[in-house]
Amino acid sequence: MRIAVVGTGYVGLVSGVCFSEFGVEVSCVDTDAAKIARLERGEMPIYEPGLAGLVAANVAAGRLSFTTALGPAVNGAEAVFIAVGTPSRRGDGHADLGHVFAAAEAIARALAEAGNPGRYTVVVTKSTVPVGTGRQVAAILSRCCPSGRFDVVSNPEFLREGSAIEDFMRPDRVVIGAESDRARAVMRQLYRPLYLIETPMLFTGIETAELIKYAANAFLATKITFINEIADLCEPLGADVQDVARGIGLDGRIGGKFLHAGPGFGGSCFPKDCRALVRTAHEAVAALTIVETVLAGNEARKARMAEKIIAALGGSVAGKTLAVLGLTFKPNTDDMREAPSLAILPRLIAAGATIRAFDPAGVAEAKKLLPELIYCPDAYTAIAGADALVLLTEWNEFRALDLARVARLLKRPLVVDLRNIYRPAEMEAAGLSYVSVGRPVRPAPQSL
Numbered sequence: 334m335r336i337a338v339v340g341t342g343y344v345g346l347v348s349g350v351c352f353s354e355f356g357v358e359v360s361c362v363d364t365d366a367a368k369i370a371r372l373e374r375g376e377m378p379i380y381e382p383g384l385a386g387l388v389a390a391n392v393a394a395g396r397l398s399f400t401t402a403l404g405p406a407v408n409g410a411e412a413v414f415i416a417v418g419t420p421s422r423r424g425d426g427h428a429d430l431g432h433v434f435a436a437a438e439a440i441a442r443a444l445a446e447a448g449n450p451g452r453y454t455v456v457v458t459k460s461t462v463p464v465g466t467g468r469q470v471a472a473i474l475s476r477c478c479p480s481g482r483f484d485v486v487s488n489p490e491f492l493r494e495g496s497a498i499e500d501f502m503r504p505d506r507v508v509i510g511a512e513s514d515r516a517r518a519v520m521r522q523l524y525r526p527l528y529l530i531e532t533p534m535l536f537t538g539i540e541t542a543e544l545i546k547y548a549a550n551a552f553l554a555t556k557i558t559f560i561n562e563i564a565d566l567c568e569p570l571g572a573d574v575q576d577v578a579r580g581i582g583l584d585g586r587i588g589g590k591f592l593h594a595g596p597g598f599g600g601s602c603f604p605k606d607c608r609a610l611v612r613t614a615h616e617a618v619a620a621l622t623i624v625e626t627v628l629a630g631n632e633a634r635k636a637r638m639a640e641k642i643i644a645a646l647g648g649s650v651a652g653k654t655l656a657v658l659g660l661t662f663k664p665n666t667d668d669m670r671e672a673p674s675l676a677i678l679p680r681l682i683a684a685g686a687t688i689r690a691f692d693p694a695g696v697a698e699a700k701k702l703l704p705e706l707i708y709c710p711d712a713y714t715a716i717a718g719a720d721a722l723v724l725l726t727e728w729n730e731f732r733a734l735d736l737a738r739v740a741r742l743l744k745r746p747l748v749v750d751l752r753n754i755y756r757p758a759e760m761e762a763a764g765l766s767y768v769s770v771g772r773p774v775r776p777a778p779q780s781l
């Protein structure tokens with residue numbers, strides 16, 4: 334089989350290389366010439382574990398290629414995936430479909446120019462798009478290439494950055510919204526290797542598939558926000574949110590995942606997808622008050638985290654230096670989109686703090702968005718001489734810090750851990766005051 338993937342970002346690149354690993358011939362297209370040039374040189378434009386090796390192997394096998402030329406890529410492809418970005422539209426929070434529609438139009442025009450009347454192509458939206466977008470894409474295709482024969486399919490992607498390849502290769506399920514047997518057959522053929530490992534395949538209508546993606550993200554965002562609010566309740570009550578999360582998560586009806594209290598969710602998907610779903614509900618005159626509350630609560634929480642840090646330092650950070658470890662919205666990615674650091678750190682700087690920061694993969698992106706930070710080459714350099722250590726993202730390397738060294742390097746023995754990656758007793762044993770989320774505050778032994 335031959336396919337094209339239009340949009341070579343986190344989703345397009347991972348989907349492209351994974352389909353290629355399945356044995357399909359894949360051409361990845363992007364309008365960003367610099368990105369394509371880097372990929373052609375074998376450099377990855379994003380940080381994603383395992384990606385570089387898989388790309389190199391599939392390029393070497395002759396099944397994966399990168400191009401800015403959409404025409405040759407889509408001509409002769411049995412399926413063309415649209416995997417371009419759908420950011421929040423400025424002002425109203427709806428998904429901006431400009432890139433999706435531009436891609437659909439470019440695909441249709443390329444097929445029309447190739448002059449192959451009657452050729453059948455499945456056009457698949459992999460981008461997260463509001464309900465109704467599939468129909469709009471179909472309308473663009475028939476308008477711009479009246480002689481073409483298309484089926485539009487919605488195949489939302491559920492991969493997580495940081496474990497994207499594993500998620501694509503071993504997904505919990507594949508959702509396919511399609512309306513013809515022919516389109517379903519093409520999709521079945523593409524995902525054949527997943528049938529062999531008994532991955533559930535859910536065939537639905539197009540609108541339903543589009544909504545499944547938003548409902549999934551909104552539910553996960555709700556779960557995070559729920560445990561965050563329970564964490565806030567734990568603090569005045571003297572309860573421990575880790576134990577509460579375990580206690581409820583062991584109930585099979587609830588499940589233990591996404592019950593980690595923290596600074597609030599960020600990233601390229603949850604905030605924007607919740608906003609878009611709320612807009613969709615408004616337009617449909619349907620109540621979606623839970624998701625509206627989740628969004629408002631999450632935004633307020635990020636701001637409150639700055640207050641929490643300031644309170645831990647005795648009510649003022651003016652003239653203080655904070656060591657911040659972790660800037661990306663989660664570990665194992667360089668993605669800074671809507672990262673909590675973007676909401677928290679400018680507030681600390683405005684309150685007079687100097688920030689010495691380190692992140693294992695996010696520094697290049699972070700420098701563009703947070704130019705006022707002092708970037709350090711490693712965790713201990715950031716910590717040396719600081720008034721406190723703030724843990725913002727739970728990268729594995731921050732889970733195993735040499736706590737005795739941390740205590741020696743800090744000017745004051747204070748750690749604010751917004752990800753709860755340490756046990757309070759360990760911190761106490763290392764002589765560190767420890768402020769975390771939803772757990773009793775543990776002062777250092779000497780300050781008792």
Ligand SMILES: NC(=O)c1ccc[n+]([C@@H]2O[C@H](COP(=O)([O-])OP(=O)(O)OC[C@H]3O[C@@H](n4cnc5c(N)ncnc54)[C@H](O)[C@@H]3O)[C@@H](O)[C@H]2O)c1
Binds near residue numbers: 462492
């Ligand atoms: N990032 C994730 O974890 C994730 C997970 C699931 C779903 N999604 C969804 O997948 C979609 C893509 O997300 P992403 O994070 O990969 O975005 P991204 O910004 O990393 O990548 C999008 C790419 O599309 C390219 N592009 C834009 N317009 C184009 C056009 N007309 N023709 C060709 N290329 C074009 C851009 O240059 C960019 O390289 C979004 O709808 C997102 O919501 C993302």
